[in-house]
Amino acid sequence: MRNYISVLFAFSTTAINAQNDEIKHTIETFFEGFHHRDTVLLHQVCADKMILQSIEENSNGNSLTEEPLHFFYRSVASMPKDLKFNEQILSYTTQVDGAMGHAWTPYEFYVNGKLSHRGVNAFTLFKEKDQWKIIYIIDTRRK
Helix, strand or coil: CHHHHHHHHHHHHHHHHHHHHHHHHHHHHHHHHHHCCCHHHHHHHEEEEEEEEEEEEECCEEEEEEECHHHHHHHHHCCCCCCCEEEEECCCEEEEECCEEEEEEEEEEEECCEEEEEEEEEEEEEEECCEEEEEEEEEEEEC
16 A cells, blocks of 8 residues: 555656646746747747736835736837846746646846846746646836
């Protein structure tokens, strides 16, 4: 009986780790597309109705903004080529329940080599036909 339980535990742990790796890969692909201004790559990992929101934290209080998806793609594609930006993900915490996944990713955002802001991203993903798609991103931004 003990061996059977050990095998079940090992199998479930392996399956969970594979799901977490797939979610991490989806998010890494998102940032690869973002950093390379590649909207085709972004479309591959983002759902058609993805929601983008940001919480700006400042001395005047907090504000919540939402960016329309078509505006996000247009702004990524039209960033000047001489503008260097890099969002560095510091760690990943992922959770999965069936076809829903979630990732919590603290980050630092650099523009032309200088720290612009930091915060955390929260990604919600949906597993659609064996592929994870990002359906919701909300981030915090602090100077």
